Amino acid sequence: MQLHPLSFFQPRPAQPHLPLFVFFPGMDGTGKLFYKQIDRLAARFDLRCLAIASDDRTDWHGLVDRSIQFITTELTEGRELYLCGESFGACWAMQVAGKLNAQVDKLVLINPASSFVRLPWLTEGSALSSLLPDSMYPLSARILANFLTNIDRVTPEDRQNLVDAMLSVRPQTAAWRLKLLRQFQINSVLPAIIDIPTELIAGEHDRLLPSVMEVRFLQQHLAKSKTTLLPLSGHACLLERDISLADLL
Numbered sequence: 001m002q003l004h005p006l007s008f009f010q011p012r013p014a015q016p017h018l019p020l021f022v023f024f025p026g027m028d029g030t031g032k033l034f035y036k037q038i039d040r041l042a043a044r045f046d047l048r049c050l051a052i053a054s055d056d057r058t059d060w061h062g063l064v065d066r067s068i069q070f071i072t073t074e075l076t077e078g079r080e081l082y083l084c085g086e087s088f089g090a091c092w093a094m095q096v097a098g099k100l101n102a103q104v105d106k107l108v109l110i111n112p113a114s115s116f117v118r119l120p121w122l123t124e125g126s127a128l129s130s131l132l133p134d135s136m137y138p139l140s141a142r143i144l145a146n147f148l149t150n151i152d153r154v155t156p157e158d159r160q161n162l163v164d165a166m167l168s169v170r171p172q173t174a175a176w177r178l179k180l181l182r183q184f185q186i187n188s189v190l191p192a193i194i195d196i197p198t199e200l201i202a203g204e205h206d207r208l209l210p211s212v213m214e215v216r217f218l219q220q221h222l223a224k225s226k227t228t229l230l231p232l233s234g235h236a237c238l239l240e241r242d243i244s245l246a247d248l249l
Contacts, residue, residue, distance in 0.1 A: 006063060007051045008070035011035070012042045019105070021045035024089030024096070027164040027177055028237075029054070031104075036158070037238055040246035045052060045082065048074065050089075052167050054157055057176040059184065064095045071096070075103065082107035084245075086238060087209070088177060090182045098192030107198040111206055111235050112187075115214040116181040141204065147208045150234035153171035158239045190221050198225040203233030211235070 021041060025031045031050035041047060050067055052058070058066070081104050087095025090112035097107045111120050127184055154162075169177075176199065201216055202211035210227060219225045228248055230237055237243050 005135060006056070006058065006066045006070070006197075007053070008048055008067075009051060010046075010048050011038050012047055015042075015046040016076070017228055018022070018044065018046040018089060019082055020071070020074055021047050021082040021084065021189075022067075022093075023049045023069075024048070024083070024085035024093040025050065025052075026087035026089050027174065028169055029056075029088075029173075029177070030165050031166060032209045033162060033165050033236070033239060036243075037245045041242055044246060046074075049248060053161065057173060060092075060180055063092060064099060067092070068099055071100070078166075080105040082106045082108065082192055082249075084109040084234075085111070085112070087113045087235065088181060090114065091181065094186075094189050094193055095232070097196055101192060101196070106249075109198065109215070109218065110201045110209040110245075111202075111203055111209060111237065112214055112218065113181055113209060114184060114186040114218070115209050115211070117184060117186075119210070137179045144208075145239050148236040150203075150205050150232065150240065153232060153240040154236070155241070156239070162236060162239060186218075189220075194223055196222070196224065198222050199249060200225055200227040201237075202227070202231065203230045203235060205231075205233055206235045207233040231246050 023031060023034050025033065029048035031051040034049055038047060064244055077101065083093045083097050090109040091114055093107065096178065097104045118230055142163055145166065148162065200215035202215040204212055215227050221228050230243065233240055233243060
């Protein structure tokens with residue numbers, strides 16, 4: 001069921017002479033948590049961010065098709081295309097890359113949540129999350145934020161921005177997006193992206209997902225992939241001090 005359309009916004013003025021860089025956000029779906037990376041990336045790329053409305057419950061098929069419509073309207077002949085997905089957004093970006101295939105010059109996957117379905121305790125717990133009363137949602141979001149960040153590397157302001165983004169998603173929508181992760185099947189996606197140059201990035205201190213194990217798994221199956229491990233970083237590494245995605249690329 002689609003309640004509101006997906007949106008596609010540019011955080012800086014358009015630069016059509018530069019490669020197109022499209023960011024797929026994590027579970028919050030806002031695209032707003034990408035802000036610390038924008039200035040340095042904008043020197044090299046024409047940036048776009050996808051965002052899902054807080055009450056939108058579109059399935060994977062709808063998200064992928066609508067994303068491709070947005071991207072292809074911006075993609076002129078000969079223009080380079082970078083797709084970058086973080087966590088939930090990495091699963092989303094992989095599916096879009098699989099459809100666009102040869103049009104993608106680089107796929108960037110950061111702490112990909114493709115491992116979610118292989119963690120029975122997490123998938124079972126996420127299924128139960130829909131039974132929590134709405135009044136418990138703000139508390140659970142704040143608790144979850146502790147697992148998403150390395151507190152020594154994220155400022156109080158950035159940490160609060162993370163919590164605010166999480167709370168912007170309605171509880172029923174958060175349960176829906178967890179359901180999408182339970183439905184995601186990496187083995188059905190891998191053949192379509194096997195030859196796309198891929199940058200795999202994982203925080204070694206990710207306490208939410210086994211991201212290091214996951215990027216190593218993906219590197220074994222993606223012929224043109226390269227892995228970068230961030231030794232001090234947690235799951236929400238793009239909010240951390242001293243992490244520059246532009247430099248990593």
